[in-house]
Amino acid sequence: MEPAAPVGRARAAAIKLSEALGAVLQDPRRQRRLVLVIVCVALFLDNMLYMVIVPIVPDYIAHMHKAGRPTQSTEVSTLQPSTPATGSADKGNTSGPAKAETESEDVKIGVLFASKAILQLLVNPLSGPFIDRMSYDVPLLIGLGVLFASTMLFAFAENYATLFAARSLQGLGSAFADTSGIAMIADKYPEEPERSRALGVALAFISFGSLVAPPFGGFLCRFGGKHVPFLVLAAVSLLDALLLLVVAKPFSAATRARANLPVGTPIHRLMLDPYIAVVAGALTTCNIPLAFLEPTIATWMERTMAASELETGMAWLPAFVPHVLGVYLTVRLAARYPHLQWLYGALGLAVIGASSCLVPACRSFAPLVVSLCGLCFGIALVDTALLPTLAFLVDVRHVSVYGSVYAIADISYSVAYALGPIVAGHIVHSLGFAQLSLGMGLANLLYAPVLLLLRNVGLLRRSRSERDVLLDEPPQGLYDAVRLRERPVSDPDGAPRSPSGPFDECEDVYNNYYTRS
Numbered sequence: 001m002e003p004a005a006p007v008g009r010a011r012a013a014a015i016k017l018s019e020a021l022g023a024v025l026q027d028p029r030r031q032r033r034l035v036l037v038i039v040c041v042a043l044f045l046d047n048m049l050y051m052v053i054v055p056i057v058p059d060y061i062a063h064m065h066k067a068g069r070p071t072q073s074t075e076v077s078t079l080q081p082s083t084p085a086t087g088s089a090d091k092g093n094t095s096g097p098a099k100a101e102t103e104s105e106d107v108k109i110g111v112l113f114a115s116k117a118i119l120q121l122l123v124n125p126l127s128g129p130f131i132d133r134m135s136y137d138v139p140l141l142i143g144l145g146v147l148f149a150s151t152m153l154f155a156f157a158e159n160y161a162t163l164f165a166a167r168s169l170q171g172l173g174s175a176f177a178d179t180s181g182i183a184m185i186a187d188k189y190p191e192e193p194e195r196s197r198a199l200g201v202a203l204a205f206i207s208f209g210s211l212v213a214p215p216f217g218g219f220l221c222r223f224g225g226k227h228v229p230f231l232v233l234a235a236v237s238l239l240d241a242l243l244l245l246v247v248a249k250p251f252s253a254a255t256r257a258r259a260n261l262p263v264g265t266p267i268h269r270l271m272l273d274p275y276i277a278v279v280a281g282a283l284t285t286c287n288i289p290l291a292f293l294e295p296t297i298a299t300w301m302e303r304t305m306a307a308s309e310l311e312t313g314m315a316w317l318p319a320f321v322p323h324v325l326g327v328y329l330t331v332r333l334a335a336r337y338p339h340l341q342w343l344y345g346a347l348g349l350a351v352i353g354a355s356s357c358l359v360p361a362c363r364s365f366a367p368l369v370v371s372l373c374g375l376c377f378g379i380a381l382v383d384t385a386l387l388p389t390l391a392f393l394v395d396v397r398h399v400s401v402y403g404s405v406y407a408i409a410d411i412s413y414s415v416a417y418a419l420g421p422i423v424a425g426h427i428v429h430s431l432g433f434a435q436l437s438l439g440m441g442l443a444n445l446l447y448a449p450v451l452l453l454l455r456n457v458g459l460l461r462r463s464r465s466e467r468d469v470l471l472d473e474p475p476q477g478l479y480d481a482v483r484l485r486e487r488p489v490s491d492p493d494g495a496p497r498s499p500s501g502p503f504d505e506c507e508d509v510y511n512n513y514y515t516r517s
Contacts, residue, residue: 032188034247036198039181040205041240042144045233046174047209049151050116052217052229053163110295110421112164117418119171121411125267127175128407132264136184136403137250143177144241146170148234155230179410183402186391190400193335196388200331203383204324207376211320214313264401265394270408275393278453279386282345283412285447286382289356289375289440291420292427297359300433304363311365318369319376326380334385339458341385342451348381349448356441360434378444389457396460 131139150173153166185202189195220229244250270276294316301307301315330344355374362368387409394405427436 031247034243035184035188036201038240038244038247039140039185040202041236042140042147042177042181043202044205044209045144045147045237045240046170046177047206048213048216049147049154049170049230049233051210051213052233053154110425112160112167113295113421114418115164115168116171116174117414117416119168120175121414121418123172123175124179124407124411124414127179128267128404129264131176131180131183131403131407132401136180136187137244137248139176139180139403140184140248141241141244141250143173143175143180144237144244146173147177148237148241149173151230151234151237155227155234175407175410179403179407182387182409183406186388186402186406187400190395192338192388192392193331195391196331196334196384199387200327200384203327203380203387207320207323207327207380211317262399262401264404265398267404267407270394270398270404273393273397275397275454275457276390276405276408278450279390279393280408280412282349282382282386282447282451283409284415285444286349286352286379287413287416288420288443289352289437290379291416292424292436292440293356293359293372293375295421296424296428296433296436300360300428301368305365305368307365315365315369316372319373322373322377323380326377327384330381330384334388341389342454342457344385345382345389345454346448346451348378348385349444349451351375351378351381353378353441353443353445353448356437356444358441359437389454392460393457 127139146169150166150169153162153169157163157166182199182202185198186195189198217229220232271280297315298307298312301312307315326348333344334341351374355371355378358371358374359368362371387406390405390409391402394400394402398405424436
């Protein structure tokens with residue numbers, strides 16, 4: 001009888017936990033907070049996996065040496081992106097065939113790190129419409145499953161080909177998980193300033209994942225072995241997927257009954273929307289300095305300021321604080337002055353441009369850290385201001401289905417990070433690091449005034465949905481979305497028209513679209 005008592009208490013505790021979880025899931029506000037947690041964990045996991053391999057690479061190399069594999073020198077150089085300073089020193093001490101071999105291996109390193117963004121870039125035009133058709137929970141679950149498989153493949157990779165496959169598989173998972181996750185946040189938080197705040201939290205998790213990944217991976221690799229960091233991340237992805245199954249119930253009868261969803265605007269039509277094109281260009285431009293500096297700045301630091309490996313590893317660490325500060329500041333400003341989102345983005349581009357131009361002038365560690373902090377602060381301003389703007393543009397000019405528009409945003413990021421690891425090194429070798437930094441800074445400074453074209457976006461608003469009219473309730477997201485229109489402005493003859501803007505010639509296209517819908 002005594003052994004049955006603990007079993008009974010455990011069963012009672014499980015019942016109470018189930019009841020408490022059921023009560024939480026019945027509350028829409030608590031449910032969307034859980035959804036926000038799930039998405040933030042998925043984004044955190046993706047960025048952890050993106051960066052965690054950097055300090056773990058030497059352990060891969062040591063394991064290959066112990067296994068007595070042939071062509072060790074090639075595999076060592078191919079798998080060593082975490083020590084560019086060391087690579088630079090080696091180049092200085094080699095010549096002839098050895099130097100040519102090292103440069104060839106550097107190309108392989110660049111391709112390895114760019115493979116994720118390249119596949120993500122190729123898949124996003126397909127994943128966006130898929131998310132629009134399937135809603136957000138199923139694609140997010142697919143993305144988490146692919147990330148789990150990629151993480152397990154990383155854990156047991158033993159050569160360059162396996163690492164390349166794992167990296168590419170991660171890009172496939174990111175195309176579904178990142179896009180559907182951000183779209184789900186935009187759908188669950190349809191009103192401002194809650195939407196900007198929720199997207200800001202997601203951006204903070206992205207930055208935090210990139211920050212803690214290298215020390216996390218290095219510590220667990222050193223004390224637990226090279227498999228441990230990836231196994232931990234795999235367990236996190238599995239738990240996140242299970243939580244998504246419990247909260248969203250993507251395969252339940254209620255979910256399957258949502259077959260009559262509003263048809264989202266095709267992704268090619270969204271790409272032709274001039275306002276969305278301006279935002280996408282800004283997202284690409286602002287991320288180019290970060291994507292191009294990450295693979296090149298360590299070597300430049302070693303050559304110009306004799307930086308140690310510790311300094312090259314610590315250069316980006318303080319930038320997390322201004323990034324979070326930029327997110328917080330933009331969210332607060334957007335809550336008070338929501339019509340100035342374009343201005344916050346333009347200011348961020350200007351800060352990025354100035355910071356990028358200052359990087360090559362730094363000759364010591366402290367000024368360089370300040371410049372990199374300014375760079376990340378500007379990126380936070382741009383991302384936090386313009387990601388909610390994309391959802392708003394879809395709300396007022398198209399249909400409130402967000403998969404395709406955030407696939408466009410993901411494409412914008414992927415362009416920068418696909419080119420960076422491959423192109424940056426060639427530019428540095430042919431033109432120089434200073435010219436690269438100045439060119440990127442100038443591009444951001446020149447693009448900042450382009451955001452003036454978005455200044456009239458604040459004049460647009462949604463029409464009241466049928467649910468608002470009949471039930472006097474706010475729309476709950478995707479499943480209550482209806483056709484949206486712009487705020488009418490009267491002509492002299494009393495006829496309503498759309499507010500004037502820099503893209504007036506495009507309005508007839510969208511008016512025809514609304515008429516057809």
